[in-house]
Amino acid sequence: MTTVREACMQMLIDRDMSTIFGNPGSTELPMLAELPAEISYVLALQEASAVGIADGFAQASGKPALVNLHTAPGLGNGMGAIFNAQANRAPLVILAGQQHRSLLTLQANLANRDATRMPHPLVKWSYEPPCAQDVPHALARAIHAAALPPKGPTMLSVPMDDWEQEVEREDHLALQLSRAVSHAGAPDSRTLDELARALDDAATPALVAGPDIDASGGWEAAIALAERQRLPVYATPAPGGGRLGFPEAHPLFQGILPPAVGPVAEALAGHDFVLVAGSSVFPYYPNVEGPLLAETTRLVAITSDPDEAARAPMGDAIVADVALTLAALSERCRQSDRSAPAARPAPEAMPPSDPMNASSALRALASVFPEDGIAVLEAPSATLALRNQLRLSRPGSYYFSAGGGLGFGIAAAIGVQMAQPSRPVVCVLGEGSAQYAIQSLWTAATYKVPVTYLVLRNDEYSILKWFAMMENVSGAPGLDLPALDCVALAQAYGVSAHRADGVEHLTHLLSQAIDAPGPRLVEVGVAPGMALI
Numbered sequence: 064m065t066t067v068r069e070a071c072m073q074m075l076i077d078r079d080m081s082t083i084f085g086n087p088g089s090t091e092l093p094m095l096a097e098l099p100a101e102i103s104y105v106l107a108l109q110e111a112s113a114v115g116i117a118d119g120f121a122q123a124s125g126k127p128a129l130v131n132l133h134t135a136p137g138l139g140n141g142m143g144a145i146f147n148a149q150a151n152r153a154p155l156v157i158l159a160g161q162q163h164r165s166l167l168t169l170q171a172n173l174a175n176r177d178a179t180r181m182p183h184p185l186v187k188w189s190y191e192p193p194c195a196q197d198v199p200h201a202l203a204r205a206i207h208a209a210a211l212p213p214k215g216p217t218m219l220s221v222p223m224d225d226w227e228q229e230v231e232r233e234d235h236l237a238l239q240l241s242r243a244v245s246h247a248g249a250p251d252s253r254t255l256d257e258l259a260r261a262l263d264d265a266a267t268p269a270l271v272a273g274p275d276i277d278a279s280g281g282w283e284a285a286i287a288l289a290e291r292q293r294l295p296v297y298a299t300p301a302p303g304g305g306r307l308g309f310p311e312a313h314p315l316f317q318g319i320l321p322p323a324v325g326p327v328a329e330a331l332a333g334h335d336f337v338l339v340a341g342s343s344v345f346p347y348y349p350n351v352e353g354p355l356l357a358e359t360t361r362l363v364a365i366t367s368d369p370d371e372a373a374r375a376p377m378g379d380a381i382v383a384d385v386a387l388t389l390a391a392l393s394e395r396c397r398q399s400d401r402s403a404p405a406a407r408p409a410p411e412a413m414p415p416s417d418p419m420n421a422s423s424a425l426r427a428l429a430s431v432f433p434e435d436g437i438a439v440l441e442a443p444s445a446t447l448a449l450r451n452q453l454r455l456s457r458p459g460s461y462y463f464s465a466g467g468g469l470g471f472g473i474a475a476a477i478g479v480q481m482a483q484p485s486r487p488v489v490c491v492l493g494e495g496s497a498q499y500a501i502q503s504l505w506t507a508a509t510y511k512v513p514v515t516y517l518v519l520r521n522d523e524y525s526i527l528k529w530f531a532m533m534e535n536v537s538g539a540p541g542l543d544l545p546a547l548d549c550v551a552l553a554q555a556y557g558v559s560a561h562r563a564d565g566v567e568h569l570t571h572l573l574s575q576a577i578d579a580p581g582p583r584l585v586e587v588g589v590a591p592g593m594a595l596i
Contacts, residue, residue: 065233068094068226070199074240075129076101078206080156084117084478085131086110090160090173093226094131105481105510107474108502110137114144115474115500118153119439122278122306122462122475123482127154127209134160135175138182138218143468144500145185148216150466151305152278154209155216157182158202161191164222178220191220195228200239207244212384213368214278249387258338258363258381259395262292265336271320272308273299273342274465275367281386282308282458285340288393289315295404299339300327301446303346305465310456314406319450322346325353332357337378339364341385344375346465349533365389410452411596419566421445421519421594424587425452425491427566428517431574433487436460439479441472441492444525448594449491459483470499476514477507487515487577494520494547494586501552507582508557515576516558516584518549521591529593553584560584 075081076099084105087095098104107113110132121128132138138159148155161167162174170176179189188208192201198221205217230236249255262268270292276285285308289296296315298304300322309316320327327345331337337360339345344364355377356362362378364371365388372380381388410429413420425445429452432438440449440463455461462479464471476490497518507514524542531539553560559581563569569587576583 064229065236066226067195067198067228067230068096070230070236070240071202072099072102074199074202077240078127080127080129080206082120082481083129083131084113084120086113086133086137087131088133088137088160090134090162090223091131093223094158094160094221105506107506109500110141111144111470112474112500112503112506114141114148114155115471116478116503116506117155118144118148118151118471119462119475119478120482121153121155121478122151123437123459123479127156127206128478130155130157132157132159134162134173135178135181136173138175142182142185144470144474145182145216147464147466147468147471149185151464152214152275153216154214156202156205156209157186157216157218159218159220161220161222163224167222175220182218186216186218189218189220192225195225196231198225199230199236203239203242211244211246213371246384247387248383249391250381250383254381255388255391255395259392261336261361261363262338262392262396263399267334268292268294268336268338269331269334270294270296271299271337271339271342272296273340274304274306274308275341275385276308276389277306277458279341279367279384279386281341281389284386284389284393285309286313288389288396291393291396292399293401293403297330299342300346302348302467303343303465305463307455307461308341311450312454312456315404316407317404318407319447320345322348323351324355325351328354328356331360334360336360337362339378340389341366343371344378348467349530410454413596416590418588418590421521421589422448422452422596423566424517424519424569424589425449425594427570428489428491428573429453430570431577432489433577435486437462437479437483437486437488439472439476439488439490441469441490441496442519443496444493444521444529444592445491445519445594448596451596469496473497473516474500474503476516477503477512480512480514487513489515489517489577491517491519493525494518494549495524495544497549498547502556504553504556504558504582504584511581513580514582515573516553516582517573518584518586519589520547520549520586521589523591525591525593528591549584549586558582558584560586563587
């Protein structure tokens with residue numbers, strides 16, 4: 064007879080989920096006993112790191128990733144990273160351990176007393192099977208639910224004594240293991256025809272490109288539509304734009320929308336029709352009041368998320384696969400004779416300063432950044448500068464935490480690199496954000512993952528000081544970060560690390576790091592404040 068553990072491991076192998084990311088505890092040991100040779104376990108030293116690494120892997124591979132967490136304490140430690148994963152729409156399957164069934168009613172030590180409620184509202188589905196024989200079916204459901212749009216985390220709690228139990232119905236098991244679930248929905252012809260006419264008839268239309276264009280494989284379709292219609296293209300506001308929806312070196316690309324209500328309406332006021340593809344409408348923050356949209360502007364959004372469509376404060380919405388819809392729309396639209404918008408000017412260079420401006424540091428990175436490179440970002444005060452300087456223009460080239468919680472970048476970069484081993488990955492982060500999952504450096508070193516880390520050290524939480532200014536807050540404590548030494552921390556975890564002194568030295572160190580066979584960290588001191596160009 065087949066055991067529950069054997070059935071679940073075979074399911075993971077068959078579904079190409081042969082890497083488990085995790086931090087095991089006593090309640091997980093029965094699941095991990097005698098892992099098949101086809102399955103590898105990537106250890107993180109803390110649960111937030113494990114979830115973050117899996118988040119990057121799932122996004123960059125486009126496949127569900129399995130995360131192994133330790134009952135209630137481990138699930139609790141990972142909750143901040145799970146919040147980021149749901150905002151990123153990362154298809155994670157969180158497999159959490161649970162106390163022995165005979166001890167659950169007693170609420171024995173390490174029992175998760177309400178396992179299915181604990182991760183809500185951050186997961187799409189959570190479940191604790193009523194008996195051991197239901198575990199394989201529940202795992203299959205968790206995998207399917209995570210992968211269906213809108214993608215996101217699911218959680219399965221499994222008592223530790225379930226794994227050695229035998230599956231009673233081998234015929235049922237075979238059907239559960241072999242099921243495939245797919246989704247590809249496009250709007251009906253009438254809706255597409257009406258949308259195409261609206262674009263054709265508009266005098267000054269625009270496209271707002273969101274992260275789901277990249278996630279859905281709609282990159283080329285978005286380019287084709289924009290070129291056919293000669294649309295000025297904007298990126299969705301940076302806080303919610305975890306991926307790029309359009310090549311940022313393209314002459315039609317006009318920049319990133321501001322992240323607040325009033326400024327967004329002002330930025331779009333010159334357009335009579337705005338098509339938002341693959342983004343919420345809109346990921347606002349901070350609160351800067353104003354009209355939602357100019358009275359003369361009509362907005363239509365295309366999203367795969369029914370909740371995203373329902374909660375939008377204005378405009379119409381079409382719930383459908385973003386890539387398929389853009390491709391079908393491009394075929395229906397006529398070739399426009401509108402004048403194309405003027406292209407953005409080339410990235411600017413900052414005048415020399417001591418310490419250097421973060422824009423100068425990112426310009427140095429741009430000078431050595433590989434054509435097929437991937438940027439993972441967690442330097443909030445340098446977000447605009449990185450995108451202005453690098454102007455990334457390939458699919459799957461940018462990952463940023465759409466949720467805004469820190470701890471994503473340093474971990475996710477490892478998962479992105481594991482999923483895309485042929486593409487160099489550079490993670491740009493602040494010395495403050497690095498601390499939220501600093502243990503990830505040990506995983507990078509132990510598994511020889513060749514990520515390059517560029518730490519922009521400004522001795523403060525610059526983004527918080529900017530928010531304090533925006534919100535008229537003075538005297539807030541805890542905004543300065545003296546004496547953080549990421550070079551020493553990296554070396555303690557086994558990562559080769561160096562401190563740059565000047566632009567030329569930084570350029571040299573980055574060039575060496577990108578070509579290195581293992582992880583490298585480069586720290587450079589930069590001036591405090593926001594870097595915008």
